Amino acid sequence: xxxxxxxxxxxxMQAAMVASVFAVLALLITPLGIAxxxxxxxVTLRKGFGEGLQxxxxxxxxxxxxxxxxxxxxxxxxxxxGLLWLPLLILAEVLRVTRSxxxxxxxxxxxxxxxxxxxxxLLDDVSGFWVGILEEYSAxxxxxxxxxxxxxxxxxxxxxxxxxxxxxxAWFLQLALSLFLARSWQAQLYNPGGFGEELRQLRLGYWxxxxxxxxxxxGSLSDKPGLASQLAxxxxxxxxxxxxxLVHGLVKEFNANPGWLIGFYILLIxxxxxxxxxxxxxxxADGWLNFRAKVRARSPRGDE
Numbered sequence: 001x002x003x004x005x006x007x008x009x010x011x012x013m014q015a016a017m018v019a020s021v022f023a024v025l026a027l028l029i030t031p032l033g034i035a036x037x038x039x040x041x042x043v044t045l046r047k048g049f050g051e052g053l054q055x056x057x058x059x060x061x062x063x064x065x066x067x068x069x070x071x072x073x074x075x076x077x078x079x080x081x082g083l084l085w086l087p088l089l090i091l092a093e094v095l096r097v098t099r100s101x102x103x104x105x106x107x108x109x110x111x112x113x114x115x116x117x118x119x120x121x122l123l124d125d126v127s128g129f130w131v132g133i134l135e136e137y138s139a140x141x142x143x144x145x146x147x148x149x150x151x152x153x154x155x156x157x158x159x160x161x162x163x164x165x166x167x168x169x170a171w172f173l174q175l176a177l178s179l180f181l182a183r184s185w186q187a188q189l190y191n192p193g194g195f196g197e198e199l200r201q202l203r204l205g206y207w208x209x210x211x212x213x214x215x216x217x218x219g220s221l222s223d224k225p226g227l228a229s230q231l232a233x234x235x236x237x238x239x240x241x242x243x244x245x246l247v248h249g250l251v252k253e254f255n256a257n258p259g260w261l262i263g264f265y266i267l268l269i270x271x272x273x274x275x276x277x278x279x280x281x282x283x284x285a286d287g288w289l290n291f292r293a294k295v296r297a298r299s300p301r302g303d304e
Contacts, residue, residue, distance in 0.1 A: 005185035008039055012051075015043050016058035023059070023081045024066050034178045036081075037088040041182025044092035046190070052089045059085065087111060088178050095179065101198045105176060105238060106205055112172030112234040119164045120227055127224075130163035131156060165230030169237040176241060200252055200292070202245035208235055209287045236280045243283030249292040 008015045022036035040059075044052030060078050067077030091111075095104040123129050134156040142152050159166075180199070187195035212235035219229030251260050268275045286292070 001185065002188045005042060005189050008042055008185070009046065009189065012043075012055050012058055015039055015055045016062055019055070019059045019085065020062035020066060020081070023063060023084060024070065024077070026084075033084055034174060034181060037084055037175070037178035038181035038185065040085045041088045041092040041179055042185045044089050045096050045182055045186045048096065049089060049093040052092065056082070056085050056089060087175055088182070091175060091179050092182060095183065101183075101202055102204060104179065105202070105241065106208070108172055108175050108179070109208065109234055109238045111175065112168040112237070113231050115171050116164050116168035116227070116230045116234065119167075120230075126164050127161045130160040134160055134163070161225045162230070162233070165225070165233035168230065169233040172234050172237050173240075196248070199245050200249040202242060203290070204238055204242055204283075204287060206287070208238060209284065211235065212239070212284070236277075239283035239287065240276055240280040241283065242286060243279035243281075246282055246286045246291060247279075250295060253292060253295045 004018070008018050019036050019039035022032045022039065026033035026036055040052055040056055043055050060081055063078045063081040064074040067074035071077060091104050091108060094107055095101065098104070119126050119129075135153075138152050138156055144152075147155075180195070183198070184195045187193065212232055215228045215232035215235065219226060219232055222229075247264050248261065250256075251258070268279065271278075
């Protein structure tokens with residue numbers, strides 16, 4: 001990773017090339033979109049928004065060429081790249097200016113909420129819209145000999161009402177993870193260990209601690225998932241990140257073997273979606289009780 005970050009920082013052309021290649025590969029392997037955005041984030045964190053914007057324009061020019069050669073749709077690919085990169089440039093600039101990981105995560109929460117709100121503003125029937133999208137997509141990827149049409153339609157009907165919030169939460173997590181990756185690259189190059197300490201200290205504001213339960217209560221008053229329930233998903237995703245930060249912080253406070261973190265991430269993956277809810281709940285509880293501070297105060301180092 002450090003070698004890649006070093007190559008990115010050699011110049012605008014190198015950064016634009018890496019971001020563009022990752023963006024195109026993300027059409028096949030979606031998580032690579034995180035790395036593509038992180039390239040723009042790294043440049044912005046180190047050299048400012050203006051430099052990041054210039055790299056983005058170079059990358060868009062490259063995407064036009066790649067889109068024409070590979071897909072015959074240069075404009076579509078370039079627009080996708082712009083939507084992938086521009087929000088991260090803005091968030092990276094906020095982090096560069098404020099140096100507050102907490103603040104930039106809270107801004108990202110607002111962006112996720114904005115995406116949900118735009119769906120409710122622009123679409124007459126949000127759930128119906130997603131039913132149409134999921135119907136078409138599931139029909140293409142699911143073999144009727146393996147999953148019957150009745151089961152497929154039932155699955156679509158169950159998922160569609162939550163897709164607006166799911167998209168908002170997924171976008172929030174993508175932006176946050178891209179920013180984390182960019183910040184970790186910056187730390188590897190210029191401040192070893194700096195990002196790890198920032199992550200371990202991450203705690204979100206009390207306004208989220210109050211707002212998320214209110215949204216959950218409001219959402220429970222309706223038989224169908226409404227706007228409040230959808231917005232609550234973004235809040236839960238934010239506290240999921242705080243839960244991850246809590247685990248990293250406790251491992252550090254107890255001087256535990258780093259293998260505990262490997263085990264945590266393995267359990268996190270194989271336990272989805274229940275593990276996501278559990279980690280989010282732990283992050284929410286930490287917001288009120290500050291487990292890391294309590295452990296620190298009771299440790300021998302806290303008594304010195």
